Amino acid sequence: MNRTLTVTVAAGAIFATILAAPVCAGSREDLLVQYAAAAKSAGFSAARGQILHTQNSSGGKADTPACISCHGKDPRGAGRTLTGKSIDAVAVSVAPTRYTDPAKVEKWFRRNCNEVLGRECTPQEKGDWLTYVISQ
Amino acid sequence: MNIPYRPIALGVIALFFSAVVLGRTQAGGNHFYAPVADPVVKDECGSCHHAFAPSMLPASSWQRMMGDLKNHFGDDASVDAATAARITGYLTANAADAGGRQYSGKLLSGVALNNAPLRITELPKWVREHRKVPDWEWRHKDVRTKANCMACHVDAERGYYDE
Numbered sequence: 001m002n003r004t005l006t007v008t009v010a011a012g013a014i015f016a017t018i019l020a021a022p023v024c025a026g027s028r029e030d031l032l033v034q035y036a037a038a039a040k041s042a043g044f045s046a047a048r049g050q051i052l053h054t055q056n057s058s059g060g061k062a063d064t065p066a067c068i069s070c071h072g073k074d075p076r077g078a079g080r081t082l083t084g085k086s087i088d089a090v091a092v093s094v095a096p097t098r099y100t101d102p103a104k105v106e107k108w109f110r111r112n113c114n115e116v117l118g119r120e121c122t123p124q125e126k127g128d129w130l131t132y133v134i135s136q
Numbered sequence: 137m138n139i140p141y142r143p144i145a146l147g148v149i150a151l152f153f154s155a156v157v158l159g160r161t162q163a164g165g166n167h168f169y170a171p172v173a174d175p176v177v178k179d180e181c182g183s184c185h186h187a188f189a190p191s192m193l194p195a196s197s198w199q200r201m202m203g204d205l206k207n208h209f210g211d212d213a214s215v216d217a218a219t220a221a222r223i224t225g226y227l228t229a230n231a232a233d234a235g236g237r238q239y240s241g242k243l244l245s246g247v248a249l250n251n252a253p254l255r256i257t258e259l260p261k262w263v264r265e266h267r268k269v270p271d272w273e274w275r276h277k278d279v280r281t282k283a284n285c286m287a288c289h290v291d292a293e294r295g296y297y298d299e
Contacts, residue, residue: 061210081184081185082280082281083184083185083186083280083281083283083284084185084186084278084279084280084281084283084284084286084287085182085183085184085185085186103216107215110212111211111212111213111214114212115211115212
């Protein structure tokens, strides 16, 4: 009886682990699929994402001309908000749990694109940017 | 039965003194403000700036602030309705004139509650406590803004705002 229980629990644990691992990576891929569908895109480019991340824009706020104003020049390094709070690195290699909550990703795209560009980002831009940070 | 009055009396006195001292420490000479305990509030408020203690503003201020997150000191800090309701509930329940009264002390003196101030840094007590900080220190690259409590108050995350 006890043995059956142990085996069941162990099997359950293994099954849960197998299930849990792809769920994390999967939601990032799901997001890319959604953005691709919305953009009717031929594909995303990490290079374009990098340009979006680093270039200055005049459409947004004067104290945040680019993403790197707060996120920092090095995608693998921590950033800093204007009020002095540290921001986790954007690169997935450094922050592997990032971009696994779609609502959170959308929330920050909405806020940050408005701050830097003065408008929301397009699905194409979101896909490019996500591809860039996944590649880093 | 022989009751040992002296040791008991001494014990009671010792307890009384520790209570007084502990009470002072808790209030930190009015420099302790219980930090945000709700994980959602801590995460949402604390991702851009220090998660300010709810006892630093009256409930009317928190209500006014949460009513206009789209324009939060010039930034868009809007959250979904359910999250906003949870944050508002926590902040008002623990506000300086509600559950956080034990920490706020004289912070609200000279503050008109119907006026609902939004900036902690404009409360008379805040201004008085920081009057000796020179201008160049505020402009220092590690400070930059009066909202950056931790730059000087190293234990602010845990609620201590001593010098």
